[in-house]
Amino acid sequence: MIKLMEGIPINSNKIAYLQQVKQQNMAAILKQIWKYEQVSRVELVDHTSLTSGTITNLTHELIELRVIREYASVSGNVGRKRVLLGFDPDYYRILGLDIGRSTFEITVTDLCGRILKTVGREIADQQGPDVYFREIEPVLAEIKEQIEQAGHQILGLGVGVPGPIDYGKGALLNPPNFPGWGGFELQQTLNERFQLLTLIEDDARTSALAERWYGIGRNVEDLVFITMGIGIGGGVISKGEIVRGTNGLCGQVGHMTIVMEGKVCDCGNRGCWEPIGSIPGILSRWSEGSTMDAFKAAVDRGEPEALKCLEDTLIYLETALINVFNLYDPELVVLGGRLFPYLAPSISSVQSRLQSRLYAFAKDRLRLEPSTFGASQSAVGATALLFRYLLNEPVKLLIER
């Protein structure tokens, strides 16, 4: 925690320094409120090492800004009323947009992380930005107008898209099976059309953020989210923050080598997990042109070829998970995506097989869980991009903007 220092001359440097102190202190308070959900001012003093004067002033300002509010609570043994502070769900709204290869979804959340609205649409495969914008624009404009007419303030728009991403330009970098999107400056386009602060992120990472901020990973510092569907992706959270790597490729679990001389993959490698373990991968091994529902029905009927294909799929998943646990040493691995419901009945057997393949002293810590938000995972996580910004840089987001 930064404490005020004596003897700094009064000039613009000092003003900037004081703003920085305020930013860090306010962020520390908001993070504690998020961590405990409701907390008293006295507890805030204990948890942050800030003085009670600073806590009083900054919480007063945050209440005026309508970010937090007071909640009354009766303390147990003496029946005395305590005032607790928690996020205010009534004023700010956050918009989340997930753009998939054949769908889009828009989600609205409040500052308590509650999902207030979800609207989704299917889009024909292989369409470029023009087709998507024709569909997205009227829906997003209507939601924005409804929120503003009801007197709420929109904090911003978070967007999850298929990666990889050029973060400097806010553009997509030639994502596989998504023609027309390579180089498209999505962040700036949305920002200009809707006049909203817009942040974009890889959809596997927004999915990981959904768990970290609102879901099962809320108090977990190290977690990996694996999404399995048309493609296979991953989002890595370390020490509570998303990890992108040098080229934005950290967590590309779908491109780990599973079969050394296997199929050639779009990424240039051979034998990646994605081309054999994703939905198209399973169907190409079982019955090209079929569907996952037909595959599931064949498994349920006990057809030997379908059972063999399922078993191979589970071995690929198990192999990938062994590598994920050994590389990242997460406290928790969360599995989601459109493929996951088809594999869910077999996950406990994968988990028990993993037990025998991982470091014995750590195997009891092996946690494998299903995702919290199902099909809305990435859109919910997109709103977390703005919530995370609020908790890290509240002065910049609320006061300086």
Ligand SMILES: [Zn+2]
């Ligand atoms: Zn690959």
